[in-house]
Amino acid sequence: MNALAARRRHPAAIAILLFLGLVLVGTAYSLLAPKSAQASAPSADDVATGRQLFLANCATCHGLNAQGTQSGPTLVGVGAASVDFQVGTGRMPLPGPGVQAQRQNEIKFSEEEIAAMASYVASLAPGPAIPTEEQLNTEGANAALGGEIFRVNCAMCHNFAGAGGALTRGKYAPTLKGVEDKDIYEAMLTGPQSMPVFNDQNITPENKKNVLAFVNGIYERPEQGGMALGNLGPVSEGMFIWIFGLGIMVAIAVWLGSKAA
Amino acid sequence: MSDEETPHGGGTMVEDDGAASRLPARRGDAGHDVAVPERFENPGLPPHVHRLSDSNEVASKRAERQVAMLFGLSMLATVAFLVAYFAIDYTIDVFVPGIGSTNLLHLVLGVTMAVSLLGIGFGVVHWAKVIMPDEEIVEERHLQRSSDASRKKAADLILGGGEMAQLGRRPLLKYSLGGALGLFALPFVVQVAGSLGNPTEVSELAETLWDIPKNPDGSPGAPIRLARDPELTPIKASDITIGSVFHVMPETLKDSKHVLEDKAKAAVILMRLDPSQFADDERGRKTQEWGYQGIIAYSKICTHVGCAVGLYEQQTHHLLCPCHQSTFDATRDMDVIFGPAKRPLPQLKITVDAAGYLVATQGFTEPVGPSFWERNEFVNE
Numbered sequence: 001m002n003a004l005a006a007r008r009r010h011p012a013a014i015a016i017l018l019f020l021g022l023v024l025v026g027t028a029y030s031l032l033a034p035k036s037a038q039a040s041a042p043s044a045d046d047v048a049t050g051r052q053l054f055l056a057n058c059a060t061c062h063g064l065n066a067q068g069t070q071s072g073p074t075l076v077g078v079g080a081a082s083v084d085f086q087v088g089t090g091r092m093p094l095p096g097p098g099v100q101a102q103r104q105n106e107i108k109f110s111e112e113e114i115a116a117m118a119s120y121v122a123s124l125a126p127g128p129a130i131p132t133e134e135q136l137n138t139e140g141a142n143a144a145l146g147g148e149i150f151r152v153n154c155a156m157c158h159n160f161a162g163a164g165g166a167l168t169r170g171k172y173a174p175t176l177k178g179v180e181d182k183d184i185y186e187a188m189l190t191g192p193q194s195m196p197v198f199n200d201q202n203i204t205p206e207n208k209k210n211v212l213a214f215v216n217g218i219y220e221r222p223e224q225g226g227m228a229l230g231n232l233g234p235v236s237e238g239m240f241i242w243i244f245g246l247g248i249m250v251a252i253a254v255w256l257g258s259k260a261a
Numbered sequence: 262m263s264d265e266e267t268p269h270g271g272g273t274m275v276e277d278d279g280a281a282s283r284l285p286a287r288r289g290d291a292g293h294d295v296a297v298p299e300r301f302e303n304p305g306l307p308p309h310v311h312r313l314s315d316s317n318e319v320a321s322k323r324a325e326r327q328v329a330m331l332f333g334l335s336m337l338a339t340v341a342f343l344v345a346y347f348a349i350d351y352t353i354d355v356f357v358p359g360i361g362s363t364n365l366l367h368l369v370l371g372v373t374m375a376v377s378l379l380g381i382g383f384g385v386v387h388w389a390k391v392i393m394p395d396e397e398i399v400e401e402r403h404l405q406r407s408s409d410a411s412r413k414k415a416a417d418l419i420l421g422g423g424e425m426a427q428l429g430r431r432p433l434l435k436y437s438l439g440g441a442l443g444l445f446a447l448p449f450v451v452q453v454a455g456s457l458g459n460p461t462e463v464s465e466l467a468e469t470l471w472d473i474p475k476n477p478d479g480s481p482g483a484p485i486r487l488a489r490d491p492e493l494t495p496i497k498a499s500d501i502t503i504g505s506v507f508h509v510m511p512e513t514l515k516d517s518k519h520v521l522e523d524k525a526k527a528a529v530i531l532m533r534l535d536p537s538q539f540a541d542d543e544r545g546r547k548t549q550e551w552g553y554q555g556i557i558a559y560s561k562i563c564t565h566v567g568c569a570v571g572l573y574e575q576q577t578h579h580l581l582c583p584c585h586q587s588t589f590d591a592t593r594d595m596d597v598i599f600g601p602a603k604r605p606l607p608q609l610k611i612t613v614d615a616a617g618y619l620v621a622t623q624g625f626t627e628p629v630g631p632s633f634w635e636r637n638e639f640v641n642e
Contacts, residue, residue, distance in 0.1 A: 148491050149491070152490050152491055152508050153506075153508060156569065156571035156572050156583055157571075157572050165583070167572060167574055167581060168574065168577075168579060168581055168586070168588055168599070171574070191504050191505075191575055193575075193576060194574040194575055194576055194577070195575060196504055196505060196506035196532070196573050196575045197502055197503075197504040197505045197506075197575070198505070198506075199500070199502050199505060201497070201500035201501075202489070202500065202501075202505055202506075202507055222354040222356075222362035223354075223361055223362045223363060224354065224363065224364045224367070225363060225364070225367075226357075226360040226361050226362070226363040227360060227361035228361070255386075256386060259310075259312075259390075259395075260312050260313075260314070260390040260391045260395075261312060261313050261391075
């Protein structure tokens, strides 16, 4: 009997065997697993390509002609901006049922594919268009006025600093931190999910720029008072002072009353 | 020699007459005889434990140096505070690990002030704990009552003073002084008592800027246009698409003399629904009737405690108040479907004028906002 066989009943033997098995199966999977199909890169503004992508990914819930079904609303008239926002942030195609579609980190489509789907939906009926570079250029914008507009229209759901807030039944207004200007503009324009529509007659394009300047300013300007603790106001700050402030005071009180060595 | 044997819970008695404690045998719990003295002897203070610095000269010198160092640190910090106040530019931000980005001047001023104060405080405490004597001292408590002679002298002084002031002989003086001093208290009492109860004219609670004042000749005044908050530009009905939300103030706000009070009562939220989405009952029909082609306007002041109800959920048509989560249903005249509010939000009747702008032809028909005792007098539906 060789040395390996002599140790076959060692307690570590089963652990080593399991580990080897896992490594083997994992390697085999990553080598042999089927890859997701890659569509050939379409040219932008290709309505036909967009229609193909739509039929493949969206028609199940939104209907073959985007007219809507039980599972999804009509897309006729929502405009290119809606598609660019929903698909561009990963909210659509909806990964699963829930109270609301959430932003995803991995976007399954390339920019050209999103543009193609957007142009297809835009061809169905007139609707809000994707904002241009000029509309997103916040140079010289009035962040103070933007802040006033933000506080009247946005802060009740998204919090005074855009940190997000709760709605009913598990829905929520997401944080604006790390959100691109284009996405914020499109969200205002199209009013996704629970968010109301802030069309260009409500908040003019210039005021939308001001709001973008304000929101960018919150996160770009260095904090004047140390960590913002999530910009949640008295909740997080209260917790901080209860734990650290009171803790220090208790420690001092104990020191005051204790006898010296 | 009392035979009242009340059991003591082991407390100390300050009876230092040295009475010998008797130790009669008493019954404790069943079957056990417990020897409990009639009076416990005062155990006195625990033996005094000396500190290291009491006996050890080196230790006490070290403690002295520590206290002096704390005071010295305080002095340095105070000087640093004064230097920083003038030397550091208030626009500089600095990154401190553990705190994040912060304003340098504020940070330095705060830290130096803290060290300068805490240096004194900690120094003094350390001095008291380690260097100052810590033997137990007994404080004598003499009787509070003064001697009879002092008491008589004090009484004589006061009475004598009264006689010298001739208060007894001159009642006019006495009564006029009493009157002046007594009346002097009234301004304070009136203000305190007067501020109890309703601080305002109650009818003001029911008036909002949307109420249209009549013209001097008695004819009804011009309807008030709905204007965007904060720009105060009027709103055209065609600007409002389905799912839009506008936050509205009356156009007359710009001429208001009490802007904050008026804003607080006149805040209105405007939204547009598809006409088919209103409920098919009396409430739903009333909502549509008071609106204009699916555009409806409601007071934004919550009927619970008065927060601004601005969270409109476009897809469910629910209006949520962030303070206590009262939820109102826009398809049924803001009926309360959840939360502590007991009354639906008041609706503002709107229509369009000749130019297409949204106007309100009448104010609210009930007081906006939370309840108050006299509210029912002002509900005129």
